[in-house]
Amino acid sequence: MIATLAEAALRSLVLGGVVWFGLNLFRVRNPHVHMTAWVVVLLASLAMPFVMHWPTLTITRLPLPVAVPDDFLPADISMLETPQPALPVAPGIAIAPQAKGGLSINWWLVATIIYAGVAGLLLLRLATGLCLTWRLTRAAKPIKGLQMIDADVRVSRDVGGPVTFGSTILVPPQFAGWDAKKRLAVLAHEGAHVANRDFYVLLLASLNRAVFWFSPFSWWQLARLAELAEIISDAEAIEVIDDRLSYAEILLDFASTVKPRPVELAMARASTVRARVERIIAAAAMPVAVSWRKRVWIAAAIVPVVIVSAGMIAYRTPDAAPLAADAGEVPAQHYRPFVNFYAMGPASVFAIFREGDEIYGQLTGQRRLRLTVGNDGTASYAASSGEITFSADAERRSSELTLRMNGRDIRAVRVAEMPTAAAGPAPLDQYVGWYRVAPNRVLTVRRDGDRLQVQETVQGRAALLAEGADVFSIRGDNLLIFLRDDQAKVSRVLVQNAVFGARLASRIDAAAAQAIEADFARRVAEVPDRFREQVPVAGGKEMILRGIEDLRHGTPNYDRMSAPFAAKIHRQVDELHATFVALGAVESLFFRGVGPGGYDIYGAKFENGTAEFRLLLEPDGKAGDVLFRADGNDELGGIVPCAEEAGVRGRAGTSPIRIMVYNEMGDDIQLFNLDTDGNRKTQIVRPNMTWAATTTVNNPWMIADKSGRCLEILVPGRQTRFHNVEASNLGARPGRAARRAVPIPNGETMLRRYIEGVGRGQPDYEHMTAEVADITRQQLPFDQAILARLGALRAVSFRGVTALDSDIYIAQFANGSAEWRIGVRHDTITKIALGPNF
Numbered sequence: 001m002i003a004t005l006a007e008a009a010l011r012s013l014v015l016g017g018v019v020w021f022g023l024n025l026f027r028v029r030n031p032h033v034h035m036t037a038w039v040v041v042l043l044a045s046l047a048m049p050f051v052m053h054w055p056t057l058t059i060t061r062l063p064l065p066v067a068v069p070d071d072f073l074p075a076d077i078s079m080l081e082t083p084q085p086a087l088p089v090a091p092g093i094a095i096a097p098q099a100k101g102g103l104s105i106n107w108w109l110v111a112t113i114i115y116a117g118v119a120g121l122l123l124l125r126l127a128t129g130l131c132l133t134w135r136l137t138r139a140a141k142p143i144k145g146l147q148m149i150d151a152d153v154r155v156s157r158d159v160g161g162p163v164t165f166g167s168t169i170l171v172p173p174q175f176a177g178w179d180a181k182k183r184l185a186v187l188a189h190e191g192a193h194v195a196n197r198d199f200y201v202l203l204l205a206s207l208n209r210a211v212f213w214f215s216p217f218s219w220w221q222l223a224r225l226a227e228l229a230e231i232i233s234d235a236e237a238i239e240v241i242d243d244r245l246s247y248a249e250i251l252l253d254f255a256s257t258v259k260p261r262p263v264e265l266a267m268a269r270a271s272t273v274r275a276r277v278e279r280i281i282a283a284a285a286m287p288v289a290v291s292w293r294k295r296v297w298i299a300a301a302i303v304p305v306v307i308v309s310a311g312m313i314a315y316r317t318p319d320a321a322p323l324a325a326d327a328g329e330v331p332a333q334h335y336r337p338f339v340n341f342y343a344m345g346p347a348s349v350f351a352i353f354r355e356g357d358e359i360y361g362q363l364t365g366q367r368r369l370r371l372t373v374g375n376d377g378t379a380s381y382a383a384s385s386g387e388i389t390f391s392a393d394a395e396r397r398s399s400e401l402t403l404r405m406n407g408r409d410i411r412a413v414r415v416a417e418m419p420t421a422a423a424g425p426a427p428l429d430q431y432v433g434w435y436r437v438a439p440n441r442v443l444t445v446r447r448d449g450d451r452l453q454v455q456e457t458v459q460g461r462a463a464l465l466a467e468g469a470d471v472f473s474i475r476g477d478n479l480l481i482f483l484r485d486d487q488a489k490v491s492r493v494l495v496q497n498a499v500f501g502a503r504l505a506s507r508i509d510a511a512a513a514q515a516i517e518a519d520f521a522r523r524v525a526e527v528p529d530r531f532r533e534q535v536p537v538a539g540g541k542e543m544i545l546r547g548i549e550d551l552r553h554g555t556p557n558y559d560r561m562s563a564p565f566a567a568k569i570h571r572q573v574d575e576l577h578a579t580f581v582a583l584g585a586v587e588s589l590f591f592r593g594v595g596p597g598g599y600d601i602y603g604a605k606f607e608n609g610t611a612e613f614r615l616l617l618e619p620d621g622k623a624g625d626v627l628f629r630a631d632g633n634d635e636l637g638g639i640v641p642c643a644e645e646a647g648v649r650g651r652a653g654t655s656p657i658r659i660m661v662y663n664e665m666g667d668d669i670q671l672f673n674l675d676t677d678g679n680r681k682t683q684i685v686r687p688n689m690t691w692a693a694t695t696t697v698n699n700p701w702m703i704a705d706k707s708g709r710c711l712e713i714l715v716p717g718r719q720t721r722f723h724n725v726e727a728s729n730l731g732a733r734p735g736r737a738a739r740r741a742v743p744i745p746n747g748e749t750m751l752r753r754y755i756e757g758v759g760r761g762q763p764d765y766e767h768m769t770a771e772v773a774d775i776t777r778q779q780l781p782f783d784q785a786i787l788a789r790l791g792a793l794r795a796v797s798f799r800g801v802t803a804l805d806s807d808i809y810i811a812q813f814a815n816g817s818a819e820w821r822i823g824v825r826h827d828t829i830t831k832i833a834l835g836p837n838f
Helices: 002-025 031-051 107-139 173-177 180-195 198-211 216-241 244-255 273-282 292-310 392-397 510-533 540-552 563-583 642-647 747-760 770-790
Strands: 056-060 152-155 163-165 168-171 312-316 338-343 349-355 358-363 378-383 386-391 400-405 408-418 433-438 441-448 451-456 461-463 465-468 471-474 478-484 490-497 501-508 586-594 600-606 609-617 623-632 638-640 656-663 669-674 680-685 690-696 701-705 710-715 722-725 793-801 807-813 816-825 828-834
Touching (some): 002 107, 002 793, 107 168, 168 180, 198 216, 216 273, 338 400, 358 378, 408 478, 433 490, 510 586, 540 563, 563 609, 642 710, 710 722, 747 807
Parallel strands (some): 656 722
Antiparallel strands (some): 400 408, 465 471, 600 609, 793 807
16 A cells, blocks of 8 residues: 555656646746646546556567467476375474574554554544534524625634635624725635635645645645635735735734634635735736636646556567478477386376486476485485485386385386387377376377377467387477386376476376366366455365364365365375374364465464465365465574574474475575484475475474585574575574565566466566476466456556565456565566465
């Protein structure tokens, strides 16, 4: 609100400056013209917060050549299948020194309170003056027999001189004893105020000053309009009595006796009477009245300036014509890394990459991390749902691996490897068909002459490049490996994405594919209205409460879940059981809003902490998906200096909490979880990437550079759930980002371009990090549908800063509004989120 009002005040100041310059440029001296011009400016100032950005001039710029949309990478991980790890509460963890909490001042809140306080006082003063003067007017006695003016004239003992309230003129009891000339001058002056409706103009100006009290222009507007009202009324009175000097003496007489209330129009105020008397004596002729036609022309001349001051310029790049395929194609690049893929279940895959002497691992839905290999040959992958260990030597010798995860042995079978043996031309028709890559998405493989094309639900097509027997890639970066069953028929496909890893997709028939596509289309059609209305689905709250109790007892009811969601819960049941036991009994569950994917968002208060649930209900009443996030308890957490590492330990019995760390260092960083002995368990986070894990409150994590040198120690808590790692703020206490009072340079421009691109279905992926680009691809059908329902973008207003140093904006559309959060660095979007976030 503060940012919107400040922008409106600035635009009004610019408008006033242009009008002032124009009046002086054309040497306009007639107060009637000035009055008309400044009344138009006043009305525009009051309307500015509502109309700014509404007049939009769209300029079309020449587009740059772009590749065909068919080359867009199909997303291979749906929102539904994004892993939601939940570590069990580890015993025997304690922390020695607590991080020192510092006082975090929300300067936006302070500014809002100050603004509201001053505006409230000014409005209260105005309302009090109106009320008191209205009562005074009601108590005054009408004077009968005055036919010279069309106004209600009354006598009041509470006024010392003539004043105007609305269309009523109040005069003191001495009015009857004044000479005829004085009475005539008073009635002519006050009657001019009534005829010109000056009371109502100055009432609006006072309201404008109360709203924009921080702007000197609003105070000047009120003073200038009051001055012009007196000048015009003085001219009317002088014209009636035809005696300048006598009228000047009358003004001087009244100035010493009248003490008007805030909303009264007194004939002579002591602060202005001297200038008015000097003007009356010096004037050679009275100003000429302006007809209503001329007033309309004056207003019409100012309206274009109002439109310009309230408007904005938007740049539109028309859709570029696709580059023809036969106009010189880019030489194909083949897939280079050495990698083995191990199936861990129906969909999950663990990939092991070898690059020289380095070995990397990647689990479905998680990042590729460098593996640490101990002296005993045990390799370790720091998954967010628990550490995965295996024998590095066995991985080289055997087609199977035994993966150790959260105390359990998981058998993983090698299903594919790269590079693969070269093969001659194979019939392409054997690969054509539909593959279920997620519960609500289908991968369609088509034949286009002598090559294959792949397309995921509502995404663009991409051409496949042959890499070997049953292996294809998209531009040499992302793999599709077709897998055969016992009858040597293609039954599955392994889809590998550099960001989200690999996953398995089973082959399905046309009917099943159409059903999935229809269900997805239904969700896309429903989401815009649900997002705009923010109303929960009936039965959602009860579904979550029953699910919590089932998981606390370790007996989830799979009959109330869709098949994919049931399989997901089955894989995580032990970890979820331990988490909900640690959280304790539910004390309250409350609705927060609807996310852009159509998920209902609920907050939960437990005996030992808080959490967030995002629920997707299917039409049959079953839970299609639930995304869970533990939010810890009331302990704040903090940042501990590296010098205190020796004394930092975990603490047992604390609340589960999910922490998110964003790397803005420009190079790799490492995260070490400090166990009870002070030993480190390593995780690597790439630049401009997010790392998240469920841990426990006060279970410390060291953040180090890629050489292992400590940068800071993060103690999880309410203030450190989201943490931005950047060189300029290492060691800063939590809440630092919230103290930034101005938006990121170019942030609003980047957000407007992002919204425009998503609305057209063609986001500018070149100005996003890989992580943001993949998130955008996943959400594109939903976000595009939401933007289509919201209509044209009208305005964007800055509202604050998140703990991850992203800017919060409220975007006003023709049919509603939406909250966006964006992070920008070097003209690249590093973070983006639409909808309610908590």
